[in-house]
Amino acid sequence: MKKQNKKLKKVKRKVRRSTLFFLIFAFMMNAFAWFIYSNKVENSLTTGVKSWKVTFEQDGNDLMDHVKFEIDSIYPGMEDFSDKIEIKNSGEMDAYISYSLSSIRIMDEVYTSENYTSDEMISILQTAYPFQITFYVDKPFITTTETGTFYVQLQWPYESGNDELDTYWGKKSYEYKELHPDETQIEIVVNIKASQRNPQGD
DSSP, rough: OOHHHHHHHHHHHHHHHHHHHHHHHHHHHHHHHHHOOOHHHHHHHHHSOOOEEEEEEEEEEOOOOOEEEEEEEOOOTOOEEEEEEHHHHHEOOOOEEEEEEEEEETTEEEEEESSSSSHHHHHHHHSSSSSSSEESSSSSSEOOOEEEEEEEEEEOOOOSSSSHHHHHHHHHHHHHHHHHHSSSSSHHHEEEEEEOOOTOOO
């Protein structure tokens, strides 16, 4: 009987050791499998995100989305003014480009987005003055690696077709320059926006 009990104890110990070894092995395999799975998920998420990088540049300098344009002096028959912002798409997604006016200052007359919409400010520029200020984007949609350009232009021919406005604003420009020699006569702040969706909803 004693010999049989000893044999049973040895068998039980062997079973316990083998069971413990099996459990440890199974745990290690499960942990390894989970490590592989989590790495796959993490890698797939990382590689699945496309980069988004659209920058605004003027004369080689990076700008924020709110851009200020300044014109020192205006007068009838002046040389056409033109300025531009380059829009570079260095990411992996196409971009829609739009713009809106944030504020306008023409000498002592000020219009801001707090009181006027962008369309209203553009309309004022087109109808209330003898000079014409225009804005446009040559590529409203730029693909990856493409570059677009946003332009601001001002034209004031010697005879705009409205002698009264030409005389009034020509005189006012001269007087303003005399009183404020260090100030620009026109200041326009434009919000240029790059988005993944068409702002026009097309």
